[in-house]
Amino acid sequence: MLLTLGIIGVVAALTLPNMIAGYKKQETGARLKKFNSMMAQALILSVDENGDVNEWDMSLSPEIFAQKYFGPYLKTLSVEKNGSKAIIYFPDGTTVSMVKGRCMDCTFDTNGTKKPNQVGRDQFVFLACDRTITEWCSNKGWCTYRGNNQPTRDKALEACKKTPHYCSSLLEIDNWEFKKDYPYRL
Secondary structure: OHHHHHHHHHHHHHHHHHHHHHHHHHHHHHHHHHHHHHHHHHHHHHHHHHOOHHHOOOOOOHHHHHHHHHHHHOOOOEEEEEOOEEEEEOOOOOEEEEEEOOOEEEEEEOOOOOOOOOEOOOEEEEEEOOOOOHHHHOOOOEEEOOOOOOOOHHHHHHHHHHOHHHHHHHHHHOOOOOOOOOOOOO
8 A cells, every 4th residue: 555655656656747848838828828818909099099000100119109009999007117227017916027229128937027038938028019120020010029920830939949939939830839849947
């Protein structure tokens, strides 16, 4: 009897970490898919009210930009300024920080302020771009972080390995699933 319990304990100890890792990948993928869909929908609603993305004032601070162009179309807890970026807090505990670059760089954090806070592990980068900046969002206004063309999976995987900012593009290609060859541990 004790031997059986010991064997069950060893098997549980060996399989539990894999089960937890699998759950974490599934949960993170679901949050990414939800976020991407939510932001794409908010962009469509904002375009209806504020005009085409090309007409948006990209010179606004990230906080004002977030409040004007995305805030009214998202369920948020708050939008706060944090240095040169705006942080949007969502009811599910996730956040997105917006920093002004050539586009508005949007870093989605799947677990909010909890660690590890590393791009490719719990943070994933998206872009809100003026449609004239075709080398990033291919005229869409909202996209994952990628170069001017939708890459092949092999190119996206290599880009993700070199620069984790590109991992959101790989995950989009993989339908928001973390495949076995995903280069970072969650």
